Amino acid sequence: xxxxxxxxxxxxxxxxxxxxxxxxxxxxxxxxLVAGERIGSIEPIRSDTTGAVVGWKARRxxxxxxxxASTRYARVQGEAVQDLIADLHGxxxxxxxxxxxxxxxxxxxxxxxxxxxxxxxLRRYTEDLDSTVAEIAADFDVSxxxxxxxxxDAGVHRPNRRGQGRLPKIRLTDEQMADLRASYPTAESTxxxxxxxxxxxxxxxxxxxxxxxxRPK
Numbered sequence: 729x730x731x732x733x734x735x736x737x738x739x740x741x742x743x744x745x746x747x748x749x750x751x752x753x754x755x756x757x758x759x760x761l762v763a764g765e766r767i768g769s770i771e772p773i774r775s776d777t778t779g780a781v782v783g784w785k786a787r788r789x790x791x792x793x794x795x796x797a798s799t800r801y802a803r804v805q806g807e808a809v810q811d812l813i814a815d816l817h818g819x820x821x822x823x824x825x826x827x828x829x830x831x832x833x834x835x836x837x838x839x840x841x842x843x844x845x846x847x848x849x850l851r852r853y854t855e856d857l858d859s860t861v862a863e864i865a866a867d868f869d870v871s872x873x874x875x876x877x878x879x880x881d882a883g884v885h886r887p888n889r890r891g892q893g894r895l896p897k898i899r900l901t902d903e904q905m906a907d908l909r910a911s912y913p914t915a916e917s918t919x920x921x922x923x924x925x926x927x928x929x930x931x932x933x934x935x936x937x938x939x940x941x942x943r944p945k
Contacts (some may be wrong), residue, residue: 793940
């Protein structure tokens, strides 16, 4: 799979305008294709109480949520796609401005994964049992051997596909989700937040990761 961040030239306006949405089998996500290349995905955000779609969220190929400068979610699909394209263009420009060492140029080595990408890869390795290790590796443009090495270095294990070790799904109310979004990025301990919401810390971490929330540094 070609990493769009490392493509030699940026897409033309005609290619960007002709983007396609490809629904993923068995998933609410829709893969975004530009010039036949996967650049990420979008997914609907539903109300925990009514189930109605209240917005759209864009994700990079790695699975990380694309940050927004204004409202938390895009109102319609098209806005989410534009968020994804703008985020990709910014990262592509950053990649173009970075010098490549002679060793990288000679050996064709890829830049190492950023810390947030490694964290997301390991989260998917342990939680996303609907995707194979090969599929996870492809989303991060690494080999399966790299995935296994990172997991081994981190001391994490992948539960079997029958569901052993998987956390049961937890649905929070809109009020609980608002509380989580407001308190998780603060200095309040995750233990206190989880206790107030009536869930386990493991559930809290999974939901926060799904929502793209980060703890303060």
